Amino acid sequence: MRLVPASLFGRTLLVLGVGLLLAEFATVLINVLDRGSSVYRLASQQVAMRIAEAAKVLNRVPTDERGDVLEEFNSRDLRIVLSAKPIVVPQGPEELDPYERAFATTVQRDLGAPWRTDVEITARLRSVRPSPSDTEASTRLGQWLARNFYFLLPDTFTMVTQIGLQDGTTAVFYARVPQEPLRRLATLVPRLFLTLLIFFALAGLVVRTMTLPLARLARAADALGADPEGPPLRASGPREVRSVIDAFNRMQSQVRGYLVERARMLSAISHDLKTPVTRMRLRAEMLADPALRAKFVRDLDEMEAMVGATLEFFRSLGNEPRxxxxxxxxxxxxxxxxxxxxxxxxxxxxxxxxxxxxxxxxxxxxxxxxxxxxxxxxxxxxxxxxxxxxxxxxxxxxxxxxxxxxxxxxxxxxxxxxxxxxxxxxxxxxxxxxxxxxxxxxxxxxxxxxxxxxxxxxxxxxxxxxxxxxxxx
Ligand SMILES: Nc1ncnc2c1ncn2[C@@H]1O[C@H](COP(=O)(O)OP(=O)(O)OP(=O)(O)O)[C@@H](O)[C@H]1O
Ligand SMILES: [Mg+2]
Missing domain, CATH: 3.30.565.10 (Histidine kinase-like ATPase, C-terminal domain)
Structure with missing residues (x-):
């Protein structure tokens, strides 16, 4: 099976189609990333506010009432756990990626007090009690994905925020920022399909009008071999193709001219040879030696036959009815x-x-x-x-x-x-x-x-x- 179509039509459509798909894909990507991060920023601000609020309430109430507060704040998107010690975060704060940093800043601002705040986006839920395996966190790829595409895949990754309360307790918040942009992808497929449909209809039309005259030209070139007398091609199509057709028509008429001229010249020579042959025949009659005379006559007969045949030959090339x-x-x-x-x-x-x-x-x-x-x-x-x-x-x-x-x-x-x-x-x-x-x-x-x-x-x-x-x- 060949991957590239043979016809100019197919190739042009293929190149244009692939180009369109790539462009469309790039647009979608830019759109999703850009819109995604802004949607994420909006949503994450609300989450940060809730976390800060919960931290302030937890800080205020006595230790034995904290359970009730936790129950109140716990929801599908936010889970709060209290821990005596902070859990281990695998990378230093300087390694925080932009999302983590932005989120930590927002939480800090909403807290309004300089409490210790750590934010980490991680691939799996971290256990409250620190364990050595936690420090290894996820793979490099997982981390990279988590840092750059958190807003696309919030179900896969969790945002872990730790806030040190004033009594030394650490409140750990597991938050999920609501996802938005992925849903937009669903409308993308029909849109892409529609664009491609319109594109192929139009491009097909344009490319056809370009390749049709070429196909006609190819057929005419074939026909020229068979019949140089054929009618000239009608010039149509874009200017470039029209000028090729014009050149082709000129060539055809030149070839025809050469053929006619060649035939005319050679038949003229053959024709003009007749007269000297006739004259020689008369002169041969005057030869005294009968044997020599017979030889001469035989040669002249042969020449005459050849001249006749040559004329016949050229008559076979031209001067024919259609x-x-x-x-x-x-x-x-x-x-x-x-x-x-x-x-x-x-x-x-x-x-x-x-x-x-x-x-x-x-x-x-x-x-x-x-x-x-x-x-x-x-x-x-x-x-x-x-x-x-x-x-x-x-x-x-x-x-x-x-x-x-x-x-x-x-x-x-x-x-x-x-x-x-x-x-x-x-x-x-x-x-x-x-x-x-x-x-x-x-x-x-x-x-x-x-x-x-x-x-x-x-x-x-x-x-x-x-x-x-x-x-x-
Ligand atoms: N059917 C055949 N069997 C055997 N030899 C042939 C046959 N047809 C042609 N030839 C050979 O090919 C040569 C060329 O043929 P061609 O028809 O071109 O010329 P010609 O018959 O000799 O003369 P002309 O056809 O011009 O009167 C012939 O001279 C003959 O030797
Ligand atoms: Mg013959």
Whole structure:
């Protein structure tokens, strides 16, 4: 399982969400500590007042009446015990933490007399009779918690105040300062939930509007590979994204310009070669030596065929009408029918689910080149059409010798022909496969060759992806 989401959308939301939670947490903490200590101060003042009052009364009444006074003052939050000796306090007064010190000062002020007063916040109830274990008090962590968070956890800790009465008796007060701020935490959870909800709704909306144009841009970049003729992207979204889209559109039109220019230049050269070739042919006719003449004519034929094929090649790249839906099965059947009429063996299997959107002449040329190769080098052509709704596959299988594995890619190079087919009588210019592959790529697809796994023959496969909107049909 991955912890960080892959999409920009997810990441942005995650970062913002975590940031919000942290900020919210810090606010709560500050709030609780601040409010907590002030609530504590208020509450503790009342407790201090009661303790001082009780001490003054105890000091005043005779020893045998003190029991009644104790009963009167004892309550759930305050327990008073009288002790002959002071109980041991583990740390000196200089170590008193701010709460303890403040509390001792308040008690002292309310007493109005300089009686000895010790205050300690402790993790457990201290026994009235001093014992060695009492001096060890609680752990360091417990002490730290008690000193800094007493007001948050008054049930866990007790505030012990010792006041020395004038007759030498020590009055020990176990007090619990009422707790307030923790209750506020309960309302915090729904509030936090609400904040997060609103935040995610808004942030989600904002981030979406930022990432949608990017996703569209990515799809357009894909489509550019398949069809440089595609319409430019509509610029939308924030300014940064819009400028990327603009740059992308400029790039697309430049690429298109280069492609067109390259095709035009090369086809112009090929075209212009025709005239000198024709002139040379005329001159060759004038050669006296018939054997030499025949050789010249054969070379010129070859040149002419190459020029013709080159022109054909560039026609396959451009000057095509826009894509239109094509019944692939019908197209292949008509091609095979033509070949059958000239005495070749062909068969067609399978069909396409829905018409495929393609440049009609180009697709026809591409398929015909593959079938022609199968018939020329492999005796027969068996065509299979497969369509899973997302990709269209047309494979052409023959019964020939196949192609050595090392050459399977090289035969796609323009003018590359295998040694065995060097003889011009048995082949063409070596452009058929280049043209077929070019056309396939023009449609976002690919042509591949492989030797049949069992027995003889080569399988040429044309794979054509269906554009996303067409695959839903
Ligand atoms: N089905 C096949 N079986 C065996 N070899 C093949 C097959 N198809 C192509 N080849 C080899 O690949 C080479 C290149 O094929 P390609 O179609 O590009 O050119 P070509 O058929 O020679 O000429 P063109 O198609 O331009 O008339 C061929 O010359 C041939 O040697
Ligand atoms: Mg060929």
């Amino acid at each position: 894509r239109q839906p094509i019944d692939v099965r019908a197209l292949i059947e008509s091609l095979c029918e033509d070949w059958r009429e000239s005495g070749h063996d062909t068969s067609v299997q399978g069909t396409a689910r829905v018409p495929y959107s393609a440049h009609p002449q180009a697709l026809r040329r591409c398929l015909n080149n593959l079938i022609e190769n199968a018939l020329r080098y492999g005796e027969r052509a068996d065509v299979t059409i497969e369509d899973d709704g997302r990709t269209l596959r047309v494979s052409v299988r023959d019964q020939g010798p196949g192609i050595p594995a090392a050459e399977l890619e090289r035969v796609f190079e323009p003018f590359f022909r295998l040694e065995t087919s060097r003889n011009r009588g048995s082949g063409g210019a070596g452009l058929g496969l280049s043209i077929a592959r070019n056309i396939a790529r023009w449609h976002g697809g690919e042509v591949t060759l492989r030797n049949a796994p069992e027995g003889r023959g080569l399988i040429a496969e044309l794979v054509l992806p269906r554009p996303p909107e067409a695959s839903k049909a």
